[in-house]
Amino acid sequence: MRGLTSGAPDISTLIEAGGRFLSVADHQGRGYAVVDNAPKLLAATSPAVAQRLLWEGLALTAESDSALVTQVDARQQWAFQVMLEARLTLMPHVGALLVRGEVGELTPYLPSGAYL
Numbered sequence: 001m002r003g004l005t006s007g008a009p010d011i012s013t014l015i016e017a018g019g020r021f022l023s024v025a026d027h028q029g030r031g032y033a034v035v036d037n038a039p040k041l042l043a044a045t046s047p048a049v050a051q052r053l054l055w056e057g058l059a060l061t062a063e064s065d066s067a068l069v070t071q072v073d074a075r076q077q078w079a080f081q082v083m084l085e086a087r088l089t090l091m092p093h094v095g096a097l098l099v100r101g102e103v104g105e106l107t108p109y110l111p112s113g114a115y116l
Contacts, residue, residue: 014040022056024049031108033057038068042110047078050108054082075107 011034015021019034024044031044035057042057044050054069061067067088072079083090 011041020060022053024052028052033110035060037061038070039110042108044108047108050110051078051082054079054110055086058082058086069110071111076110078108079110 011021011032014034017036019036019040021032021034023032024030026049029045029049031042031046031049031053033042033053033056034040038061039054039057042050042053044053058067058069067086069079069083069088070093072083080090
């Protein structure tokens, strides 16, 4: 695991706090996610890979009473498709997302609450 996350202290911190690291690399693209009782961080090179990672993350949380997917906005339509198919309840949350510097398009991406 150390080799996969050596350059990413946020991922290492999430894993040390009990998260499980998932990754995909195939003809559709590549991506990774960290999940525990919900997806905590997800990044991918294509919406198809992001959807696969989100489905896998939700499957790992199926044993709990509920799964929580946060930090989703209009740019993550791929995530809304999965959440609706999984029959998750969608609830709006109004709040600010504060960043420093240029962070790119943030899609396909689901940031963690603590780490962007």
